[in-house]
Amino acid sequence: MSMTTVGRLWLITALVACLHALTTAVFAGDEQHRVNAPEQRAKPYLVLVSIDGFRWDFPSFIDTPGIDRLASEGLSAEALLPVFPTLTFPNHFSIATGQLPRNHGIMANEFPHEDGERWYFYKDRESVQDGQWYLADPIWVTAEKQGMLSAAYFFVGTEADVSGTRPTHWRAFDADVPGSERVEQVLHWLAEPAPTRPHVITLYFEDVDDNTHWYGPGSAESVAAIGRVDVHLQKLLAGIDALPHGDQVYVFLVSDHGMAAYDPSRPPFVIDQVASLEGVRAVEGGPYVFLHFDDAETDRLREVRDAINSRWDCGRALLPDEAPPDWQISDSGRFPDLIAVADPGCAVLSSADKQHKVQPGDHGWAPDSADMRGVFYAWGPRIPPATRVPPIRVTDIYPLMLAVLDLPAGKMDGDAKLLPSLLLPEAPASSDTGDSERH
Numbered sequence: 001m002s003m004t005t006v007g008r009l010w011l012i013t014a015l016v017a018c019l020h021a022l023t024t025a026v027f028a029g030d031e032q033h034r035v036n037a038p039e040q041r042a043k044p045y046l047v048l049v050s051i052d053g054f055r056w057d058f059p060s061f062i063d064t065p066g067i068d069r070l071a072s073e074g075l076s077a078e079a080l081l082p083v084f085p086t087l088t089f090p091n092h093f094s095i096a097t098g099q100l101p102r103n104h105g106i107m108a109n110e111f112p113h114e115d116g117e118r119w120y121f122y123k124d125r126e127s128v129q130d131g132q133w134y135l136a137d138p139i140w141v142t143a144e145k146q147g148m149l150s151a152a153y154f155f156v157g158t159e160a161d162v163s164g165t166r167p168t169h170w171r172a173f174d175a176d177v178p179g180s181e182r183v184e185q186v187l188h189w190l191a192e193p194a195p196t197r198p199h200v201i202t203l204y205f206e207d208v209d210d211n212t213h214w215y216g217p218g219s220a221e222s223v224a225a226i227g228r229v230d231v232h233l234q235k236l237l238a239g240i241d242a243l244p245h246g247d248q249v250y251v252f253l254v255s256d257h258g259m260a261a262y263d264p265s266r267p268p269f270v271i272d273q274v275a276s277l278e279g280v281r282a283v284e285g286g287p288y289v290f291l292h293f294d295d296a297e298t299d300r301l302r303e304v305r306d307a308i309n310s311r312w313d314c315g316r317a318l319l320p321d322e323a324p325p326d327w328q329i330s331d332s333g334r335f336p337d338l339i340a341v342a343d344p345g346c347a348v349l350s351s352a353d354k355q356h357k358v359q360p361g362d363h364g365w366a367p368d369s370a371d372m373r374g375v376f377y378a379w380g381p382r383i384p385p386a387t388r389v390p391p392i393r394v395t396d397i398y399p400l401m402l403a404v405l406d407l408p409a410g411k412m413d414g415d416a417k418l419l420p421s422l423l424l425p426e427a428p429a430s431s432d433t434g435d436s437e438r439h
Helices: 003-026 065-073 088-097 139-145 179-190 207-215 220-241 298-311 394-405
Strands: 045-051 075-077 110-112 119-121 150-153 200-205 249-254 280-283 288-293 315-318 338-342 376-379 387-389
Touching: 045 088, 045 179, 045 207, 045 220, 045 394, 065 220, 065 249, 065 376, 088 139, 088 394, 110 288, 139 150, 139 200, 139 394, 150 179, 179 200, 179 220, 200 220, 207 220, 220 249, 249 394, 288 298, 298 315, 298 338
Parallel strands: 045 200, 045 249, 075 387, 150 200
Antiparallel strands: 075 376, 110 119, 249 376, 280 288, 288 338, 315 338
């Protein structure tokens, strides 16, 4: 055999290996051996779409034909009420589990373990992918445990082995992946043969959140991002329409929180200008600061709280047991020892916080602030058309996901009957033969 031939064979082998490595890297969680259990194959499909930071009134800022279609052909809520804190990670996982942060374990974007030695941080892949942090089963784990395949194009918790289980297909978050590519992959999954077709699919867009942080609510950049995401939604719905089993697909559109602007006339309140933070880890900054004390001695906590409240006229510091009941604060070691929450439009910082800057748009204020509210839309075969409901909580979505997928109910903090009671009678079993038309 000539060296040229050997060289070509080596090159081909190397290219195949590289392609395999790239595929593995893109969807590292692909479990090719998994198939849907026979009893699950005739059940419907659910695409859970999240638009991060999509405030309840954002559809009024620009024409949104995709969202308008969801509203006219399906169900919409006046608003989606977030949990405290109004942050990406706790609210996404409350949507996915139907549980409050005190029960599902993801208390914030950054928080300590009960042992005080480890910290969860949303930008740290090791902690994000460690299933031990997540204390409740999200909808994709519930499905997988029942023999129903799932797939994730990003969503909080989908990278972790929650209860020892990941989605059949998952990918580590990568903001560089275009939204159109994400939609194409979702449609590819939905076009799979019935044995390998995922019944639960998550799809996540950060475009609106990013641009509203950078430029503020109502800015040209934020509004343009709303329009781009709606185009992705239109593409998703058109692709579902073209599927033979498209009339068996549900789309739920959610957001984790709203967005608001700071009041430029109110300078940020800096905590350590009025109280010593020695031996204190100050987490985040902007709408709130969480204070974790090395020694959470009651007198010291009260001293810092009182020092803050005596000088701050645009917010308040609270011990966990002083927080409003609807915040559902836990005495778990994952929650802070002291909470400083600014009034809407105001900011609170610590000089120790080196990473946070007051941005044109933000979130994290108390959940009763109207600007912190998100959106919820549901579309699919058993969803009553043109139905508008009062504001619902993020924990109320999980029971509806279980109902449309015909999965058994587990522990939840949401209202188990609120949304499922609105469903139309059972749709006929899905079929992969012939054409279908959504009515």
